[in-house]
Amino acid sequence: KYFQVTMKLPSLYLRPSLLMASLVIQLITVVVASGGGSGTTSSTAAAAAAAAPTKKYNAMFTFGDSMDETGNICVGSSNKTELNVLTCTHPPYGETYFGRPSCRWCDGRVVVDFVAQALGLPLLPPSKAKGKDFRRGVNMAITGGTAMNFSFYKSLGIENLVWNHGSLDTQIQWFKELLPSICGREQSCKGYVRKSLFMFGAYGGNDYNVQLLERGLTPEQAMNYTPKIVGAIANGVVKLIALGAVHVVVPGIFPTGCLPIFLPLFGDGDADLDDAGCLKAYNLLPPDQVPQLDAPEAGGSPPAEAPQLDEAHVRGLLRPRVPDGPGAPQVWV
Template sequence: MLRAAVLIVFLLSVARHGCSQIYNAIYSFGDSISDTGNLCTGSGGCPSWLTTGQPPYGNTHFGRPTGRCTDGRVVVDFLAEHFRLPLLPPSKASGGDFKKGANMAIIGATTMDFDFFQSHGLGNSIWNNGPLGTQIQWFQQLMPSICGSDCKSYLNNSLFIVGEFGGNDYNAPLFGGKGMAEVRTYVPQIIDKITNSLEALIELGAVDVVVPGVLPIGCFPLYLTLYPSSSKDDYDEIGCLKSFNNLSSYHNDLLKQAVSGLRSKHAGVRLMYADFYAQVADMVRSPETFGLKYGLRVCCGAGGQGSYNYNNRARCGMTGASACADPEKHLVWDGIHLTDAAYHAVADGWLNGTYCTPGILR
C-alpha cells in the first residue's frame, strides 16, 4: 500500500513538472542563435573584439557576458532546463563533461563550407571555421568521451537540435552586395547540405532530431534599417520587408520537403520541424500574446535612434549603445537576435507543438 502511494506521488510530480520524457543529453548545432560560448572558451573569456561578448550581453540571467548573443538564455538552455539537464557547455570548452550535452553551435556559422563562398567571391565575408560539416566533426571527436563503444544506444536516447542553419549563408551575400535573384539560387544547395548532414547524424545514432527553419529576416531591425524602402508595397502588414521574408520562406519550404523525405526514408527516426519563422512573425504581429510589449523595437541599441532603436555603427556592446530597462517586454535584443524572454516562448512553442511538428513532448 505504501509503495503504491509513493508511486502515485511520483507520477503526480512528473505530470506537474512535465518531465515524463527523459533524455540522456542534448546535442546542439547552429550559429549565434544557439551558441552558448564557443568563442569565449579561452582563459581570458570572450575576446575584446567580440561585440556580443561585452556587457550588457548576459545581464538578465547570468549577470555577465557568456558568449550568448542575447541578454540571458537561448532556446537550447530552456530545453535543457525543461528536461532537467545541465545547460549545454560549449564543445570547445577544455576539460568539459559532455555526457549530458554539448553545444557545437558557434557565432557566424554557415551551412556551406568556406570554398562555396570563395567560389562566389565572398571569401572575405566568412570569418570563422565552424560550418555545419565541421561542427559534426567536432561532435564526432567528443563521442568517445560521451559514450565510449556503445554510442548508438546512448545517442538513440538523446535530443539533437540541428539549426537553424542558413541565416549566415544569406547574410554573407546580401551584405556583400549580391542581388536577391542570385542569392535564391543558393537555397537548394544549402538545403542539400543540411539534408546530408542530418543523414550523417542519423547514421551516428540520432533518433530524436529537431530541425528549425530560418527566421523571417525581413522582420529584423538590422535589415529594416539597412534596406529601407520608400514604397509601402515593399512591406507586409506587420511592417516586415517582403523580399527578405520571401527568401526565408523559400528556404523553409524546401527544408520542410527535405525533412518529409527523410521521415519517409527513416521510419524509426523522429524528425521535428521547428517553425521559427511562423512564431517570430506571430510575435511581431501580436507581442502581447507572448507576454511581450514591443515587436520590432530593439532593447539594446543606440539610445532611441530611429524607428527601431538600431544604429549599425553603435550596436549593442559598442560605445553609444545601451540596454533598455525592461528586456522581458522585448522580442528583439540587439537588432538580429532575440531576448531571453522571447527565446523562452520559442522553447515552449517547440515543446508543446504549437510551433513544432511534431512537438518535442510526445
C-alpha cells in the same frame, strides 16, 4: 557603436520565441517531410505545446550559429584583442539571467538554453571548453556558422567576405571527435545517442546574409542558392542519423526581413513593410527551409507508437513569430 546596437537588438526579437520555448518543450524527432496544411494561431500553438507528452533524454546536442552559441567563439580563441571586439563579451549582454556577459548574443539565455532547462538538462557547455563533463550534452554552435563549407565560398571568390569559424560539417566533425569521451565505444554510443535530443540549427541565415549583405544580391537572386543550402542541411541530418540519432529538431531560419540590421539598410518607408513591421521583400527568403528526406534515407518510418506532431506544436515551439501558411514542417514526437 552601430554594430553593438544591431547585434543587441536581435535578442529582443527572440524574446517571444524564448517565452514559447519555455512552455513545455518535450521535443521532437527526425524531420522527414515538409508539407502543407491549414494555419493555426499562436494561442492554439501555445495550448498544443503545453499539452505535449514528456520525453526523457540522456543528453542534448546542439549545432548552429550565433543564435545558438553558448561560448565556443570565446573559449576557442586565445586572441584577447579579438575577444574584446566581440560585443557579446561586454555588458549589457547576459544582464537578464547571468548578470554578466556569457558569450551569448543575447540579453540572457538563448533558445537552446530554454529547451535544455525545460527537459531537465543542464545548460550546455561549449564543445571547445576544457575540463567539462559533456555526458549530459554539449553545444557545437559557433558564431558565423554556415550550412555551406568554406570551399563553396571560395568557389564564388568571396571567401574573404565570410566570417566562418565552423560550418555545419565542421561542427559534426567536432561532435564525432567528442563522442568517445561522452559514451565510450561505438556500440555503446549508438544506444546513448539514440536516446538523446539533437537541435540542428537553424542553419542558413549566415549563408543568405553573405549573399545579401556582402555580395549585394536581391532576395530573389539569393534564393537561387536555396537548393544547395537545404541540400547541405539534409546531408547533415543524414550524417547524424548514421551516428545513431533518431531525435533531431531542424528549425527554419528566422524571417530575414525582421532582422534589425536589414531594416535601416533596405527599408525605404512604410510601403516596404508588412503588418509586423518587417521588410516584405526580404521575407521572401524561406523560413521553412526544412529539408525533405525520404523515409529510407532517414532510417525508415517512425515507430508505430510515435504520434505525428501537428502544425500547432511545431509553430508554438519553433516559429511562433512566423506568419501561418503552407510548408510547415511535420515531425514526430
